[in-house]
Amino acid sequence: MAATAPVAVTPNPGPVPRRVRVWDPIVRIFHWTVASGVIANLTFLRHEENPHIYVGYVVVTALVVRLIWGLAARNHARFAGFVPSPSGLIIYFKAMLGNREPRYLGHNPAGAAMIVLLLVLLAAVGTTGWMMGLDALWGVSWVETLHEISANVLIGAVALHVIGAIVESIRHHENLPLAMITGYKRAAEGTDIDNAPIAG
Numbered sequence: 001m002a003a004t005a006p007v008a009v010t011p012n013p014g015p016v017p018r019r020v021r022v023w024d025p026i027v028r029i030f031h032w033t034v035a036s037g038v039i040a041n042l043t044f045l046r047h048e049e050n051p052h053i054y055v056g057y058v059v060v061t062a063l064v065v066r067l068i069w070g071l072a073a074r075n076h077a078r079f080a081g082f083v084p085s086p087s088g089l090i091i092y093f094k095a096m097l098g099n100r101e102p103r104y105l106g107h108n109p110a111g112a113a114m115i116v117l118l119l120v121l122l123a124a125v126g127t128t129g130w131m132m133g134l135d136a137l138w139g140v141s142w143v144e145t146l147h148e149i150s151a152n153v154l155i156g157a158v159a160l161h162v163i164g165a166i167v168e169s170i171r172h173h174e175n176l177p178l179a180m181i182t183g184y185k186r187a188a189e190g191t192d193i194d195n196a197p198i199a200g
């Protein structure tokens with residue numbers, strides 16, 4: 001009996017994933033803790049001294065965890081993966097003006113620059129808030145002024161941040177705030193830029 005020739009079996013690569021997990025739980029919990037804490041402290045807890053301080057410290061704790069995670073993580077949360085260089089930022093803005101900026105799976109350079117500013121402002125608000133409670137600085141007006149100024153600059157930065165998130169959501173046909181809740185985004189395709197492994 002003639003032996004039948006072996007048939008080459010191509011492994012089935014399976015369906016290409018349509019959604020990938022980009023934001024891990026630490027990033028998402030950090031984001032919504034900080035956003036709700038900051039909004040509460042700027043509005044109904046603004047003059048409620050004790051709750052304001054407790055919520056402020058929750059925000060500061062979330063910030064410290066995120067800063068450590070930004071150095072330790074190997075996914076899109078890693079600072080080294082998204083903090084833009086000045087030239088990278090200029091290239092991205094030029095592409096935006098020409099309406100041809102690529103879609104990023106992680107933070108895009110403009111969003112990332114704003115995120116760095118938000119992190120610095122959060123640290124400034126937290127530090128000046130903590131300083132206000134020190135015996136040596138209690139009632140010292142320049143500390144209170146710095147706390148208020150950094151909080152006001154933070155309001156402006158958050159407004160630009162939210163506008164940016166909405167504009168980029170429209171331009172790239174995806175709901176970025178929803179992705180910050182679920183962690184999932186549309187998988188990279190074509191000219192999309194994905195410079196980190198998917199979230200673990």
Ligand code: HEM
Binds near residue numbers: 066108115119166
């Ligand atoms: C006080 C309010 C807020 C603060 C301080 C804040 C701060 C931040 C920070 C620090 C990040 C970076 C996340 C990370 O990598 O860990 C971020 C990302 C993000 N935030 Fe906010 N946020 C605020 C409110 C909001 C709101 C209300 C929205 C909804 C419209 C929003 C939408 C987003 C989105 C979509 C991203 C991811 C951006 C991207 O895809 O690159 N944020 N935010």
Ligand code: HEM
Binds near residue numbers: 056127130
């Ligand atoms: C989440 C970040 C925070 C934001 C956005 C924020 C914002 C503000 C704002 C807008 C005021 C009111 C200034 C005025 O109108 O006179 C204020 C007051 C104050 N903040 Fe904060 N703050 C934050 C965190 C903290 C922290 C971490 C502390 C202390 C550990 C703190 C302690 C205070 C104190 C003692 C006052 C004076 C309260 C009063 O009027 O009786 N804050 N803060």
